[in-house]
Amino acid sequence: MIIALLAALLALPAAAAPYNDAKAAYDAGHFDSAASAFAVLIAAHPGDAALHYDLGNAWLKSGKLGRACTSYQRAFDLDPRDGDGRRNLDFALRRSGEELTPPGIPGPAFTAFTALSARELSGLHWLAAWTTLILAGLALLGSAQSRARLRGWLLGAAAAWLLFGLWWAGLRAVLPAGxxxxxxxxxxxxxxxxxxxxxxxxxxxxxxxxxxxxxxxxxxxxxxxxxxxxxxxxxxxxxx
Amino acid sequence: MKTAALAVCAVLTAAAAAAADLSVSATLDNQRVELGDQLMLSVAISGSGSAAPQPPLIADVEIYESGKSQSVSIINGRVSSSVVHTYVLAPRKAGRFVVPPIEVPGAAPTAPLEFVVEQGSPATQTAAAPSPAPNPGPRPGGSPDVFVTAALEKNRAFVNEQVSFVVRFFTAVPLLGATQYDAPKLTGLLSENLGAEGQGTTMIGGRSYHFSELKSVLFPVQAGRAAIGPAFVTVQLPRGGRMGDDFFDRFFTMAAPETRRLHTDPLTLSVDPLPPGAPDDFSGIVGALSIESSVDRARLKAGEALNLTVIVSGVGNIKSLPEPKRPDLPSVRFFDSESSVKLERRGDKAGGSKTFKTVVVPKVSGPLEIPALTVSYYDPAKRAYARAHSQSIRLSVLPGDPNTALPIVGPGAAPSPGVTEVASDILYLKAPGGRSALGDTLAAFGAPGPWHILPFAFFLLALILDWRRRIAVADPRARRVRHARAAAERRLKQAEAQPDAQRARAVALLGEALTGYFADTFDQPAASLTLKAVALRLQNRETPPAAELARLKSAWEELDLLRYAPGGAGQAEVKRLADEIRALTLAFEKELRS
Missing domain, CATH: 2.30.30.40 (SH3 Domains)
Structure with a gap:
């Protein structure tokens, strides 16, 4: 986990030169070439939402709607708060007869519901779980006075655990894994x-x-x- | 070029003005028809192509939409656009009928139209009588002088699938006068004449016949059973069937010819509905189509006009073909189309082409692609829906004159000082690397892993410890017994740790360790516990530990001695006694717990 955390914190931005090449191909209208270049960049930086977004743009411009939707969806899954990615995903989905916001759900509500990604909610859920269990353990081991002091924190942590757990489960239902x-x-x-x-x-x-x-x-x-x-x-x- | 742009501007401004004058007119191609014939009703809407009339409802008249044509005409700089909706009226009975006023929102209704359907010509009425003249068709062993046949290409077809229909007239004798043909009455079918009249000679039953044939195609309009009534042929024959050999016979025969009215047998056609799964843009055409599109110029300025020509050709009911759906291009203004139909015979099939001409005006500069247009149809040979595509068209639109570009943007849409969306497209690229460290950290922390067991393990441990603490509080005697040896060991270590100057304290701790162990084990006060009482308790057991008792007695007495003579106990003595008491408590622990 420590390695993963370090990798996440110290992730270097994509190399500038290959990105500039891909961007130049895109600007010149060579969208297939741009898509290939963005795909190479993504292989090195799979967690970069912006690269998936760029690849989606290249696919859409080259007429490959399905692959564009795939890339935009990956960008959305990684960074759902990016308004540009959300807009382009919706744009591509509408071409296939679908919309990002499910019918019957108000747009702001869906935006709020998907403001956190599934992996972020997973992290928050586990953080709240850790906090709750450690506080509960300390309360059990401590004196009556310490229990009284921890009570408010413990209730807050438990509520957060419940909230993020339900939110996470709900998001997994809307955006399932498979x-x-x-x-x-x-x-x-x-x-x-x-x-x-x-x-x-x-x-x-x-x-x-x-x-x-x-x-x-x-x-x-x-x-x-x-x-x-x-x-x-x-x-x-x-x-x- | 500026002049041209101004001209287009003027044209379009005029078109906007024309749109405001909406008018509707309706015409019939005929006011008097015979039963079995069809009429064409044309509803023309001038001024706007957006409104569509509702097909009129007339009792005992079947009405089918035949198509729509649009046109933009420019006369003396004035633009007028019109849409003509065409309907086929097929009366089911004779009588007088009225087409009710046709209403279009924003326009005055049309005047009622009247037409008359007659029962048919006298000859037809005779033929339609209950006992028509026998049809001298070819029968086994028979060889009539004249007969007429009708045949369908097949007996089962899909809705709107064309079926060839052939009427053949055979004669083995010279005919006198003109031959009259009366087409059959069609129910549930539209007819398209192929314009093919063949003739020739054939042998039937050993007799030579000259034949003439008339071909047409029929389009079923609805599922079910379509009926083709008898076709009639009226001929003038020599009386007696044959002309004499000499001049007088021929003269008298020609002077009094015999009129004979022949008819075909009625036919039926089973019409199947088209299978489900039709594409969105399917308009009902059954056959095979192709589509091509072209423009008269590929390089122009924003605000200038070009002509987009779309030609749909193939086999099928081309007349009823609607205009292919225009692409959704917000940066382009499409004007109403003008359409024309060219019908032609393609083998035994009816086909042709329909041309749609549209004026297109790009609103903004830049590269512009008019995407491929599509037309869907049902291919009866493959028994599947198919879609034909045209080629996309790439245009280069240069910046237009800003003084003329604005009015061209759209009649009916007043220039707005606000932001106007011209085209919807994806947003541009984003530079990589803008990742959320917090999000990545949370994601890494939330990844599945064995470390998530740790808080649960900690909580479980705390639960166990809390449970034990609660038990201890609830039963202090059991806790005292359970911790007897631990307490003794603690005192022994304290005794061993005492410095030489504190030997009395060390001896006292050794004594407390020994007596305290048995006081805890027997749950008695240590102050009142004597060696005799301990020995008695131990001897009352089933198997008294005799050896340990002796050692206990020795250690106990030695401690008593040292307690009252502390000066005699050295560091080594304390250590030895501590080890002895440790060994004794361990031995008794095993003995007492067994």
Whole structure:
């Protein structure tokens, strides 16, 4: 954990020269080249939301809507408070017939709900858990007076643990772990894992799906917006 | 160029003015038809292309939308746009009908239109009588002089799928006078004449016939059963069927010819609905289509106009083809289209092309791409929906004259001093490295790992300790017994740690260790405990520890001696006695706990 913390704190920014090359390609309208350059940068810095955002831009400009949605979603998962990333993700999703804010939910409420990323909420949840348990242990070991002193802190920590735990669980329900994006132009969802099964639905490129199971070269996916599921070629989906 | 821009500006300003004068008119292509014929109703909306009329409802008349055409005309600098909606009216019975006034919001309703449907010509009425003339079709063993047949390409089709329909007239004798053909009455079908009239000679039943054929295609308009009534052919035949060989026979035969009215058998066509899963832009065309788009200039200034031509061609009901959906380009103004249809025969199929011409005005400068236009159709051969794409068109738009660009932005949209969104696009790149250290730290801390067991372990340990403390408070005797040897050991160590100057204190601690151990073990006050009482308690056990008792007695007496003669106990003596008491308490601990 210490190594991970150090790595997170001391993460160096992406090398300037390769980034400038990618940016130059993008500015010149060579979007495929820019996408390749951004992908190389991301391989070295996978946790940099801005690079995923830039890659999404390059994919979208080169006409690859599905891959653009994938990159924007990764950027959003890493840094949900970035307004630019949120806007571009919504822009790309609308092209695939979806919206970032689920229907029926007020925009500000969804923005507030997704203000913290799942990994940040996980950290806050565990921080509150550690605090609660240590305070509770100290209260058990201490005298009656120390227990009285710790009581307020303990209740606060426990409330934070509950809050962040529920928030984290709620976010995982909305943005589950096993997700993907359709990258094929007109993907067919079949009723079974094979070409012999009939096509139940077609789905547009860029549509976000939840991966339910795998069978060989096929994935069973559920469309988050429509609530339907089917089997799709694994090559038609890019996992998040 | 400036002049051109001004001209376009003037044109568009005039178009805006024209839009305000909305008018609607309706016309029929015919006021009197026979039962089985169709009429075309055209509803023209001038001034704005956005409003659409509701198709009229007329009892006993089936009405189908046939298409829409749009046009922008410029006469003496005045621009007028119009949209013409076309409907096919197919009366189901004879009588007098009225097309009710057609209303469009913002315009005065049209005047009612009247048309008459007649039962048919006298010849038709005769043919439609309950006992029509027998149809002398080709029968086994029979060889009539004349007969007429009708045939469909197939008996089952999808809605709007074209089906070839052929009427053939056969004659083995010379005909006198003109031949009259009456088309069949169609129910649930639209007809398109292929304009193909073939003829030739064939042998039927050993007899030579000359035949003429008339081909058309039918488009079913709805699922179910479509009916094709009998087609009629009226001919003048030589009386008796044959002309004589000499001049007089031929003369009298021609003078009194026999009129014969022939008819085909009625036919039915099973019409299936199109399968589900139609694309969003599917307009009902069944056949095969292709689409191409082009512009008359690829380089222009913002505010200038260009002509976008879209041609959709192929096989199918081209007449009813709507304009392909325009791309959503907020930076471009599209004007209403003008469409034209060219029908042609493609083998045995009806097809052609429909051309849509649109004036396009870019609002802003920069590279502009008009994306590919699409048209969807159902391909009956592949039994699947398909979509044809045109090529995208790239334009280079230069900055326009700022004095003329503003009015061009849009008639009906007054220039606004505020910010106006011209086009929606993604935001630009972001420099990397702007990561949140706090977020990364939280993420690293929240990552799954065994270290998250630590707070739970600490809490569990605290629970156990608290539980033991609570037990001790609740049962002090058991705690005293349990800690007897630990207390003795603590005193022994204190005794051993005493300096030489404190030998009396060391001996006293040794005595407290020994007596305190047994006082704790037997839960008695140490002050009242004697060697005799301890020995008695130990001897009352089932297996008295005789050896340990002797050692205990010796140690106890030695301590008593030293207690009252402290000057005789050296450091080594204290150490020896401490070890002896330690060994004794350990032995008794085992003995008493067993």
């Amino acid at each position: 997700r993907g994006v359709i990258v094929a132009e007109r993907a067919e969802l079949r009723n079974g894992p094979g070409q012999t099964f009939t096509v139940g639905y077609t789905a547009p490129e860029g549509r976000r799906v939840r991966i339910l199971s795998e069978s060989g070269a096929w994935l069973e996916v559920g469309l988050l917006k429509e609530g339907v599921k089917g089997w799709i070629l694994a090559s038609s989906v890019e996992k998040l």
